[in-house]
Amino acid sequence: MHPAKKLPSSEFAARTGRLNGILRRHRLDALIIHSEVNRYYFTGFTSSSGVILAERGEEPLFFTDFRYLTAARKEVCSMPAKMLWRAAEQRQVIAALGCSWKRVGYEGSLSAARFLELQTTLPDVEWIDISGDVARLRAVKSIAEQRAMRAACAANDQLFAAVVEKLHADMSEWEISTLIRHQCSVFGQEPSFDPVVCVGRNAAECHHYPGLTRLRNNRALLLDIGVKLDRYCSDMTRTLFYGTAGNEFKMIHQIVLDANRKAVERIKPGVSCEHIDKTARDYIERAGYGKYFGHGLGHGLGLDVHEQPGFTPGDKTVLVPGMILTVEPGIYLPNRCGVRIEEVVLITSDGCELLSSAPTCQLNNILRAG
Amino acid sequence: MHPAKKLPSSEFAARTGRLNGILRRHRLDALIIHSEVNRYYFTGFTSSSGVILAERGEEPLFFTDFRYLTAARKEVCSMPAKMLWRAAEQRQVIAALGCSWKRVGYEGSLSAARFLELQTTLPDVEWIDISGDVARLRAVKSIAEQRAMRAACAANDQLFAAVVEKLHADMSEWEISTLIRHQCSVFGQEPSFDPVVCVGRNAAECHHYPGLTRLRNNRALLLDIGVKLDRYCSDMTRTLFYGTAGNEFKMIHQIVLDANRKAVERIKPGVSCEHIDKTARDYIERAGYGKYFGHGLGHGLGLDVHEQPGFTPGDKTVLVPGMILTVEPGIYLPNRCGVRIEEVVLITSDGCELLSSAPTCQLNNILRAG
Numbered sequence: 001m002h003p004a005k006k007l008p009s010s011e012f013a014a015r016t017g018r019l020n021g022i023l024r025r026h027r028l029d030a031l032i033i034h035s036e037v038n039r040y041y042f043t044g045f046t047s048s049s050g051v052i053l054a055e056r057g058e059e060p061l062f063f064t065d066f067r068y069l070t071a072a073r074k075e076v077c078s079m080p081a082k083m084l085w086r087a088a089e090q091r092q093v094i095a096a097l098g099c100s101w102k103r104v105g106y107e108g109s110l111s112a113a114r115f116l117e118l119q120t121t122l123p124d125v126e127w128i129d130i131s132g133d134v135a136r137l138r139a140v141k142s143i144a145e146q147r148a149m150r151a152a153c154a155a156n157d158q159l160f161a162a163v164v165e166k167l168h169a170d171m172s173e174w175e176i177s178t179l180i181r182h183q184c185s186v187f188g189q190e191p192s193f194d195p196v197v198c199v200g201r202n203a204a205e206c207h208h209y210p211g212l213t214r215l216r217n218n219r220a221l222l223l224d225i226g227v228k229l230d231r232y233c234s235d236m237t238r239t240l241f242y243g244t245a246g247n248e249f250k251m252i253h254q255i256v257l258d259a260n261r262k263a264v265e266r267i268k269p270g271v272s273c274e275h276i277d278k279t280a281r282d283y284i285e286r287a288g289y290g291k292y293f294g295h296g297l298g299h300g301l302g303l304d305v306h307e308q309p310g311f312t313p314g315d316k317t318v319l320v321p322g323m324i325l326t327v328e329p330g331i332y333l334p335n336r337c338g339v340r341i342e343e344v345v346l347i348t349s350d351g352c353e354l355l356s357s358a359p360t361c362q363l364n365n366i367l368r369a370g
Numbered sequence: 371m372h373p374a375k376k377l378p379s380s381e382f383a384a385r386t387g388r389l390n391g392i393l394r395r396h397r398l399d400a401l402i403i404h405s406e407v408n409r410y411y412f413t414g415f416t417s418s419s420g421v422i423l424a425e426r427g428e429e430p431l432f433f434t435d436f437r438y439l440t441a442a443r444k445e446v447c448s449m450p451a452k453m454l455w456r457a458a459e460q461r462q463v464i465a466a467l468g469c470s471w472k473r474v475g476y477e478g479s480l481s482a483a484r485f486l487e488l489q490t491t492l493p494d495v496e497w498i499d500i501s502g503d504v505a506r507l508r509a510v511k512s513i514a515e516q517r518a519m520r521a522a523c524a525a526n527d528q529l530f531a532a533v534v535e536k537l538h539a540d541m542s543e544w545e546i547s548t549l550i551r552h553q554c555s556v557f558g559q560e561p562s563f564d565p566v567v568c569v570g571r572n573a574a575e576c577h578h579y580p581g582l583t584r585l586r587n588n589r590a591l592l593l594d595i596g597v598k599l600d601r602y603c604s605d606m607t608r609t610l611f612y613g614t615a616g617n618e619f620k621m622i623h624q625i626v627l628d629a630n631r632k633a634v635e636r637i638k639p640g641v642s643c644e645h646i647d648k649t650a651r652d653y654i655e656r657a658g659y660g661k662y663f664g665h666g667l668g669h670g671l672g673l674d675v676h677e678q679p680g681f682t683p684g685d686k687t688v689l690v691p692g693m694i695l696t697v698e699p700g701i702y703l704p705n706r707c708g709v710r711i712e713e714v715v716l717i718t719s720d721g722c723e724l725l726s727s728a729p730t731c732q733l734n735n736i737l738r739a740g
Contacts, residue, residue, distance in 0.1 A: 003544040003581050046579060066664030070704055071575045088684060108483030113499060115482035129483060174373040178555045185548045205441045209416060211373050294436030314458060334440055 004189050005230045007144045012044040012078035015137065019054045022105060022133045030055045030098065031105030031130055034114070037303050038107065038134055040231070043076045050084065053097070091121050098122045105130035135308040139300055140322040146346060148232040149302065149324050153344050153355035155187040156234035159227050160358045162186070169217065169242070173197040173210035176223075184227045192226030192233035192305045203239065203338030206295065206330055218243035220337055226305060233305045235326055236356045237342035249339070252289070252331045256339045257360055259283040259329040263297060263311070267327075267345055267352040273315040280329045281313070289331045298326040301344060323347040324355070374559050375600045377514045382414040382448040385507065389424045392475060392503045400425045400468065401475030401500055404484070407673050408477065408504055410601070413446045420454065423467070461491050468492045475500035505678040509670055510692040516716060518602040519672065519694050523714050523725035525557040526604035529597050530728045532556070539587065539612070543567040543580035546593075554597045562596030562603035562675045573609065573708030576665065576700055588613035590707055596675060603675045605696050606726045607712035619709070622659070622701050626709045627730055629653045629699040633667060633681070637697075637715055637722040643685040650699045651683070659701045668696040671714060693717040694725070 019042070023031060033039055033052035040046055043062050050064035050072075063084040064072050072081035085093040098104065101122060106115065108129040119127065141149060162183050167176065180195040197210040203222040215221060219242055226235035239256075241249060263280040277297040284293045300307030301324050309317035311325060324347070330340030341360055345352040389412070393401060403409055403422035410416055413432050420434035420442075433454040434442050442451035455463040468474065471492060476485065478499040489497065511519060532553050537546065550565040567580040573592040585591060589612055596605035609626075611619060633650040647667040654663045670677030671694050679687035681695060698712030711730055715722040 001548075003579070047577070067577045068575070070702075071578060106482070108481055108486075110482045111478055112476070112480045112482050112485035113478030113501065115485070116478075131483065178371075181555060181560075182552055185551060190551075205438070207417070207437045208441060209373070332440075 001185060001188060001229075004228075006044050007148065007230075009044065009077040011142060011144055012042060014142075016042050016060055016078040018137055019052075019060055022130055023054060023056050025133070026103065026105060026128050026130065028056065028103045028105045028128060028130075029101040032118075033107060033134070034110050035107050038138075041134075041138060041303060043072075043078055045072055045076045045081075047072065052079070091117070094118065094121045098125065101125050103128060105133075107131045107134070132308075138302055139308050139317075140320060141302060141324055141346075142322070145232070145302065146322065146324070148230055149234075149344075149346065150355055152188065152227065152229040152232040152234040153236070153357075155229045156225065156227050156236050157356060157358045159183050159187040160223070160225065160236065160238065163223070163225070164240070167215065167221075170214050172212045172214050173199050173202070173208075174212060176215070176221075177210040180223075180225050188227035188229035188234075190228050192228050192235055196222065196224035196237075198222040198338065201335055201337060203340075204332045204334050204336060206332050206338060206340060215242055218246075220245070220249060220339075222338060222340060224340065224342065231303055233301055233303070234356070235301055235305055235342065235344060236358060237328055237330075237340045238358060238360060239339040239341065248333075249337055252333070252337065252339045253341075255284060255287045255289065256329050256331055256341050260327055260341045260343060263327050263329070264343065264345060264352065264354065267319065267347065268350060269319050269321055269347060271319050273309045273311050273317045273319065273325075274313055276319075276327075277311040277313055277315070280311075280327070284329060284331060292331045292333055293329060294332070295330070298328050298342075300325050319347045321347050321349050371555060371558060371599075374598075376414050377518065377600075379414065379447040381512060381514055382412060384512075386412050386430055386448040388507055389422075389430055392500055393424060393426050395503070396473065396475060396498050396500065398426065398473045398475045398498060398500075399471040402488075403477060403504070404480050405477050408508075411504075411508060411673060413442075413448055415442055415446045415451075417442065422449070461487070464488065464491045468495065471495050473498060475503075477501045477504070502678075508672055509678050509687075510690060511672060511694055511716075512692070515602070515672065516692065516694070518600055519604075519714075519716065520725055522558065522597065522599040522602045522604040523606070523727075525599045526595065526597050526606050527726060527728045529553050529557040530593070530595065530606065530608065533593070533595070534610070537585065537591075540584050542582045542584050543569050543572070543578075544582060546585070546591075547580040550593075550595050558597035558599035558604075560598050562598050562605055566592065566594035566607075568592040568708065571705055571707060573710075574702045574704050574706060576702050576708060576710060585612055588616075590615070590619060590709075592708060592710060594710065594712065601673055603671055603673070604726070605671055605675055605712065605714060606728060607698055607700075607710045608728060608730060609709040609711065618703075619707055622703070622707065622709045623711075625654060625657045625659065626699050626701055626711050630697055630711050630713060633697050633699070634713065634715060634722065634724065637689065637717065638720060639689050639691055639717060641689050643679045643681050643687045643689065643695075644683055646689075646697075647681040647683055647685070650681075650697070654699060654701060662701045662703055663699060664702070665700070668698050668712075670695050689717050691717050691719050 047068040054060035060079045065084045108131040198208045199213040200219040224237040259280040296312035298311035328342030332338040344355040417438040424430035430449045435454045478501040547565045568578045569583040570589040572578045594607040629650040666682035668681035700710030702708040714725040
């Protein structure tokens with residue numbers, strides 16, 4: 001696979017333009033973006049350190065340190081790149097820059113230590129957490145982003161097929177996870193997250209760390225995998241069975257699949273996230289397994305593997321076209337078995353489009369004999 | 371390679387015992403550990419969510435959510451594992467737990483949003499940042515950790531040799547970085563960080579993102595790579611040359627190597643970190659390249675790839691046996707070339723032990739013809 005390709009520079013320029021909306025909405029004199037992923041979102045440039053500073057009425061600036069400056073000057077197209085002050089000088093620089101600021105936006109994900117330092121340096125400033133504003137921008141994907149997400153999910157389908165093709169009896173969870181990580185560099189640049197690989201009853205731990213348990217006849221295999229393609233994350237879960245599944249597994253698999261499908265059917269603009277969560281949750285509860293589904297139904301997906309909004313109880317966000325989320329109900333019976341089925345959906349003008357498309361039902365014949 | 375092995379459970383018990391020292395030193399009623407790496411440091415358990423709560427005079431508790439509880443109950447040996455409250459209940463739970471707390475320790479790396487929430491929930495509490503205390507515990511490696519770090523660095527030497535063996539002309543930086551990531555799963559579990567691979571003048575950007583530039587005759591190749599073995603990070607940089615190096619490259623390479631060796635010679639207990647940084651920095655400055663060495667000389671290494679203390683100007687930490695740091699001077703001439711040579715040292719009772727050992731001098735003959 002090639003190195004990650006960037007979206008057209010017009011994308012980053014358009015996003016940077018939206019910082020003005022945030023400045024205006026909260027009547028801010030300035031705002032500061034610290035987090036790595038949001039720095040990338042606005043600049044298209046990756047670095048482990050840096051800061052975007054947008055002052056009202058001024059062009060935003062990207063500051064980074066010595067290690068990244070040469071690259072930043074070449075690659076950041078949406079704003080000028082400047083040399084960052086040294087940590088020791090930070091206080092004076094901020095004090096000088098901000099002497100007339102009264103209201104300043106910051107990200108709530110900023111560390112408490114740095115936030116307290118800002119507060120001490122500019123004691124009269126009122127600090128406004130703008131994380132929610134940036135998260136809401138990121139939640140609605142542009143046409144170019146939708147294309148990137150479609151491609152990432154298609155790559156994940158291919159990854160899944162390639163992995164299943166290469167599975168054989170007696171592989172350990174660890175070996176399977178290594179296989180997945182290697183295949184990620186065939187279909188994209190890297191895994192979106194550490195692959196979750198659970199054999200047999202380990203699937204009852206829904207985020208089990210892959211170990212030495214081996215794939216054997218009459219054992220289930222839960223795979224929760226995602227590949228990043230051109231920076232965008234895919235994410236999909238399937239629960240397969242190697243050999244002949246017993247009735248309990250089959251029944252649970254069917255309930256989880258039905259819960260998934262019923263939730264997906266309800267997804268359309270205007271509906272709240274918590275309503276979609278409730279659809280799947282009520283279904284599983286009526287089937288008698290409510291207490292075995294202890295996590296949210298899904299989460300936003302994009303540059304990060306977990307974004308806003310979430311299909312979770314209490315998330316009142318109303319769906320709009322362009323949002324992309326996972327739908328992943330599960331049932332986990334401690335020390336017995338676990339099933340999760342996860343899809344990715346893009347909200348469209350009148351419903352949703354399923355971006356993931358690997359088969360969910362081939363329980364018995366998907367694996368070769370070892 | 372096998373899944374990551376854990377240190378003996380006595381290690382985690384001993385570390386957890388040291389939380390009492392922090393409680394006493396700052397006269398705290400309680401302390402809260404949020405960060406993923408520190409939760410692992412004290413519990414030996416990996417999870418994307420959780421909290422350690424230590425109250426004075428009580429056994430510390432590990433809280434995690436539904437997704438990890440089954441695994442945590444099996445694997446956390448140093449303290450009991452409990453079910454985490456739901457996000458929505460967090461406020462009441464914290465308010466009830468902390469009704470008699472006056473001074474509470476927290477990590478400065480905690481997000482500002484969560485910190486402000488804690489402050490609002492427990493308005494009368496004085497909050498003490500204990501990150502430095504935990505960082506100081508982690509900075510001095512136990513005998514078992516030293517063994518783990520020695521093994522990780524040896525694995526990185528083997529990784530480096532295997533990668534160099536497989537290099538050939540016309541490979542792109544991206545292909546080399548993919549090769550490195552694959553080989554990481556042969557010699558350890560995963561990369562410590564995204565491999566830095568710079569061909570030719572790209573090495574002048576000291577943290578260049580690997581692209582499509584290809585290895586060709588008469589080009590330098592900077593490799594900054596590390597593999598995690600059993601959770602511990604290695605980290606090493608070499609700058610090789612493919613073909614016949616010109617005089618400028620040879621001279622810079624020698625200056626950087628000498629700066630490295632001179633710094634390493636000075637390392638012993640009782641010396642300050644900034645003094646070691648100054649040793650290498652002065653040497654490079656006297657050679658006329660001071661302004662082209664813009665980063666710190668090195669950083670602590672362990673569970674994280676960047677830990678405290680640092681060989682940086684202003685770090686007055688005094689070296690003690692058991693600390694492990696990198697030593698990585700560099701010279702970067704924009705649009706011409708860059709050289710960095712990075713070693714890992716363990717502070718011993720009377721000096722230091724070099725944990726990295728890949729050759730640094732085979733500039734011309736280390737690569738096969740393509």
